[in-house]
Amino acid sequence: xxxxxxxxxxxxxxxxxxxxxxxxxxxxxxxxxxxxxxxxxxxxxxxxxxxxxxxxxxxxxxxxxxxxxxxxxxxxxxxxxxxxxxxxxxxxxxxxxxxxxxxxxxxxxxxxxxxxxxxxxxxxxxxxxxxxxxxxxxxxxxxxxxxxxxxxxxxxxxxxxxxxxxxxxxxxxxxxxxxxxxxxxxxxxxxxxxxxxxxxxxxxxxxxxxxxxxxxxxxxxxxxxxxxxxxxxxxxxxxxxxxxxxxxxxxxxxxxxxxxxxxxxxxxxxxxxxxxxxxxxxxxxxxx
Amino acid sequence: xxxxxxxxxxxxxxxxxxxxxxxxxxxxxxxxxxxxxxxxxxxxxxxxxxxxxxxxxxxxxxxxxxxxxxxxxxxxxxxxxxx
Ligand code: SF4
Ligand code: SF4
Ligand code: SF4
Numbered sequence: 001x002x003x004x005x006x007x008x009x010x011x012x013x014x015x016x017x018x019x020x021x022x023x024x025x026x027x028x029x030x031x032x033x034x035x036x037x038x039x040x041x042x043x044x045x046x047x048x049x050x051x052x053x054x055x056x057x058x059x060x061x062x063x064x065x066x067x068x069x070x071x072x073x074x075x076x077x078x079x080x081x082x083x084x085x086x087x088x089x090x091x092x093x094x095x096x097x098x099x100x101x102x103x104x105x106x107x108x109x110x111x112x113x114x115x116x117x118x119x120x121x122x123x124x125x126x127x128x129x130x131x132x133x134x135x136x137x138x139x140x141x142x143x144x145x146x147x148x149x150x151x152x153x154x155x156x157x158x159x160x161x162x163x164x165x166x167x168x169x170x171x172x173x174x175x176x177x178x179x180x181x182x183x184x185x186x187x188x189x190x191x192x193x194x195x196x197x198x199x200x201x202x203x204x205x206x207x208x209x210x211x212x213x214x215x216x217x218x219x220x221x222x223x224x225x226x227x228x229x230x231x232x233x234x235x236x237x238x239x240x241x242x243x244x245x246x247x248x249x250x251x252x253x254x255x256x257x258x259x260x261x262x263x264x265x266x267x268x269x270x271x272x273x274x275x276x277x278x279x280x281x282x283x284x285x286x287x288x
Numbered sequence: 289x290x291x292x293x294x295x296x297x298x299x300x301x302x303x304x305x306x307x308x309x310x311x312x313x314x315x316x317x318x319x320x321x322x323x324x325x326x327x328x329x330x331x332x333x334x335x336x337x338x339x340x341x342x343x344x345x346x347x348x349x350x351x352x353x354x355x356x357x358x359x360x361x362x363x364x365x366x367x368x369x370x371x
Contacts, residue, residue, distance in 0.1 A: 105344055169352045170339045173331075173360070203340035205349035 012086040013071060016064060023054070023064040024074060025086035030097030030115030030135065031059035040081025048074050058132070059096045060086060090260070092122040092131045100137035100154065107137035108198045109154030109213045122251060128258030128267070139197040146230035149264040150250050151218040152243065155196030155236055156211035160187050164208035174203035196236060215243040219250055219276065220265040228265050233277050234284065242284050249283035294326040294363055295319065301330050301359055308334050309341050316347065319366045324350065327362045335360045
């Protein structure tokens with residue numbers, strides 16, 4: 001039987017060192033799976049694999065020791081149980097996310113919903129090399145946004161509501177950036193210090209801070225053979241549409257300027273950060 | 289440091305996170321709804337986080353006082369709908 005490894009790999013079946021054995025990579029969005037999906041995975045690992053699964057560093061699930069002749073059956077049974085096969089190779093990979101505002105008290109944005117939308121829009125898209133999105137709900141950065149080709153971090157754009165403030169001082173202490181102080185019966189914000197963490201909003205007993213969810217984007221992160229931190233390029237973005245336009249611009253930039261086999265970071269460095277910035281500013285209509 | 293006027297007081301300057309919150313929570317549980325407590329805590333991590341945790345538990349923060357000895361006193365009114 002002729003084996004087309006390229007198409008196997010696109011479908012998330014990765015050849016193991018043990019001949020004719022494959023590790024099946026599953027599609028997971030935002031690190032979230034239902035109990036039903038987990039049950040399906042467990043059953044397949046037992047029936048077709050060797051009874052174990054591997055959890056990858058990017059919230060993926062792989063079922064190893066799937067035999068070549070079982071691949072079609074495994075695909076069919078996964079799909080019947082609501083589980084899709086993931087992708088490998090030069091395309092947009094698993095979109096990772098922390099729990100975000102749906103679950104975590106610190107969350108500034110709904111990371112689950114956003115990861116689903118991002119996955120819907122980009123998952124599997126062919127590009128010069130692999131391309132990763134990661135979404136983290138706040139400055140705590142549990143999901144390590146800047147490790148990704150495009151990282152999205154939730155922030156809070158804050159506004160003080162004088163009339164509701166009891167001048168208790170809780171927010172001044174809660175702020176770790178020393179951005180807040182009490183002066184003449186007013187809370188003063190030093191905007192240059194504020195990192196949009198939202199701790200003032202979350203801690204205020206009088207709800208005297210308004211926090212508007214916002215997106216902090218980073219581009220060109222890498223955490224493999226080479227390690228580099230994604231960079232900001234544009235200021236904090238206030239709405240989802242602009243955020244998506246900026247992400248579109250980044251993906252288009254890579255598809256236009258990337259050389260096959262080269263990561264986004266290398267394309268940016270070869271073409272210039274200014275070129276990326278200009279492309280994003282034009283597409284997203286944001287200006288520093 | 290006792291805060292005159294509060295119904296009870298608890299000192300959490302002798303413990304670290306997460307026991308700061310556990311001790312606070314136990315002290316609050318011993319109160320009747322609507323009663324007040326003065327919670328004495330250290331500057332730094334406790335004063336950054338304990339007020340927020342107390343708020344998230346649904347209690348009402350009345351005041352935060354700087355004791356000027358490296359500690360703060362948080363005055364809290366126990367939520368009316370928590371027995
Ligand atoms: S990054 Fe923020 S929102 Fe996400 S899990 Fe960590 S603390 Fe929660
Ligand atoms: S925590 Fe709220 S009420 Fe207290 S000083 Fe800050 S804004 Fe005012
Ligand atoms: S958002 Fe964070 S950094 Fe900015 S003022 Fe509030 S607590 Fe300080």
